[in-house]
């Protein structure tokens with residue numbers, strides 16, 4: 001009887017573990033080189049601070065700041081700047097294609113947000129800001145679950 005219950009709970013635990021791994025992709029962070037890890041964290045912190053500035057600017061109708069800060073987010077695209085060819089190779093071998101795709105999408109949205117800023121279009125700014133926030137959550141949920149356990153699916 002006891003062993004039966006034990007075996008049953010072992011199966012349950014295994015199933016739970018399996019479903020956790022099956023839904024979320026493996027975290028990318030442990031596979032990053034020290035340099036990429038540092039660059040990515042720097043990029044994330046500057047994105048976060050620019051998102052805060054954009055948010056305040058949207059609610060105050062300060063379109064010029066929306067355009068400027070959104071452009072700064074777009075330009076922080078690490079894949080396009082501070083990386084040497086070797087870094088790029090390291091990055092590509094550390095992260096899956098889905099990660100790169102999300103990063104590109106995110107920076108594309110930042111460009112659209114800058115355009116909505118230049119056009120004084122508050123409604124559009126709100127929509128894009130929301131889409132960008134969903135993008136942050138999606139990438140963290142799928143690829144950074146080790147650092148943000150509160151987001152793991």
Ligand code: HEC
Nearest residue numbers: 029037040041044047048051099102103106135136139144
């Ligand atoms: C394409 C994937 C991706 C997207 C999109 C993304 N992040 Fe991240 N984020 C990461 C990764 C990977 C890390 C962990 C970096 C590390 O530990 O090396 C991270 C870490 C962070 C951190 C912690 C930085 C630190 O100092 O450790 C913050 C803050 C952050 N992200 C904010 C944001 C915000 C805000 C957005 C959206 C506006 C966003 N991220 C969108 C991948 C992403």
